[in-house]
Amino acid sequence: MRRLFIGRRPSSVIISLFVSAACLFLCGCAGAGSAQTVEFFAMDTVMRVTTYGKNARAAAQAAQAEVTRLDALLSVEDPQSEIYRLNAAGQAELSGETAALLHAALDITEMSGGAFDITVYPLMKAWGFFSGDYAVPGEDELRELLALVGSDKLIFEGERLNFGLPGMGIDLGAIAKGYASDRAAEVLAENGVSHAMISLGGNIKAVGTSPEGRPWRIAIRDPLDAEAFAGIVLVSDMAVVTSGGYERYFERNGTRYHHILDPESGMPAQKGLLSVTIVCPSGTLADGLSTALFVMGEADALAFWHAHKELFDAVLVTDDGRTLVTSGIAEAFSTEHGFEVVR
Ligand code: AMP
Ligand code: MG
Numbered sequence: 001m002r003r004l005f006i007g008r009r010p011s012s013v014i015i016s017l018f019v020s021a022a023c024l025f026l027c028g029c030a031g032a033g034s035a036q037t038v039e040f041f042a043m044d045t046v047m048r049v050t051t052y053g054k055n056a057r058a059a060a061q062a063a064q065a066e067v068t069r070l071d072a073l074l075s076v077e078d079p080q081s082e083i084y085r086l087n088a089a090g091q092a093e094l095s096g097e098t099a100a101l102l103h104a105a106l107d108i109t110e111m112s113g114g115a116f117d118i119t120v121y122p123l124m125k126a127w128g129f130f131s132g133d134y135a136v137p138g139e140d141e142l143r144e145l146l147a148l149v150g151s152d153k154l155i156f157e158g159e160r161l162n163f164g165l166p167g168m169g170i171d172l173g174a175i176a177k178g179y180a181s182d183r184a185a186e187v188l189a190e191n192g193v194s195h196a197m198i199s200l201g202g203n204i205k206a207v208g209t210s211p212e213g214r215p216w217r218i219a220i221r222d223p224l225d226a227e228a229f230a231g232i233v234l235v236s237d238m239a240v241v242t243s244g245g246y247e248r249y250f251e252r253n254g255t256r257y258h259h260i261l262d263p264e265s266g267m268p269a270q271k272g273l274l275s276v277t278i279v280c281p282s283g284t285l286a287d288g289l290s291t292a293l294f295v296m297g298e299a300d301a302l303a304f305w306h307a308h309k310e311l312f313d314a315v316l317v318t319d320d321g322r323t324l325v326t327s328g329i330a331e332a333f334s335t336e337h338g339f340e341v342v343r
Pocket of ligand 2: 174175243
């Protein structure tokens with residue numbers, strides 16, 4: 001159960017000749033009469049599951065129940081959750097599911113050279129991102145907190161996890177929604193649904209094709225304008241996950257501080273990217289990598305894609321106004337602005 005996401009990117013990113021008609025997800029104008037949508041709040045965000053076909057309503061409700069279960073398991077703020085209790089005690093015997101997700105996170109940490117690291121918990125707490133009581137930590141405080149960051153300090157003995165140092169903690173916020181989208185898709189499949197759109201606070205999992213057999217049209221938000229699109233990507237059976245500094249931030253003395261931290265500096269990552277979108281079959285991997293590549297910045301993110309292009313594709317929006325699209329999805333991508341294809 002160690003590898004949750006490994007798999008090749010299938011060639012199911014389809015180029016549609018029916019773009020103008022295939023606006024199911026974007027405009028919610030589904031033609032199939034049996035569309036059912038459940039909308040609910042979990043993992044600190046609005047979630048929406050739209051299903052089609054015979055068992056659509058019961059399936060969507062089962063997917064909702066699964067996401068709610070995972071919120072209660074993985075939340076850093078719920079005193080009943082496994083992660084909360086682990087962080088409070090500094091050690092725990094993990095459930096098999098949590099252990100598998102932690103190992104998936106550790107794999108991404110290793111792949112990304114530490115750009116992604118779930119041990120940012122003490123930093124997130126000090127910045128006030130859990131409580132909403134925001135603060136900019138001073139240099140000395142940051143230095144002390146950084147000593148508690150680093151997945152290499154986690155000690156595993158089978159499924160027992162010990163933190164190497166008191167004060168450490170883990171935060172699965174960068175991967176939990178992606179994992180939940182994978183599980184929700186599995187629950188839909190178990191309930192006989194083969195066309196669905198799962199949107200967990202912008203973490204998209206497109207299940208199958210649209211009910212008419214066309215690719216889903218997924219809009220990627222313009223990071224500078226919540227009303228505008230950076231582009232549209234056509235996908236089938238694929239996760240599309242975006243990370244951006246605009247999602248959660250506060251301002252102090254005219255400076256904006258966002259929620260994606262560079263585990264090396266303890267500061268919000270500021271390497272020239274406004275958003276990173278990952279397209280690949282696994283929501284877990286897409287979620288982890290969107291955070292990782294955002295932290296890396298353009299040059300390292302592109303080098304990383306070149307080294308792992310069999311696993312995923314990406315859309316990067318830079319702070320100097322460029323949109324970069326990796327070659328595997330270039331033909332499935334469209335935008336009103338220009339874009340550069342990365343080969
Ligand atoms: P996402 O929106 O998927 O990019 O995840 C951002 C969330 O992941 C933050 O709100 C934190 O909970 C957590 N986080 C922040 N920085 C990192 C990082 N460098 N590696 C892993 N998790 C992080
Ligand atoms: Mg993420």
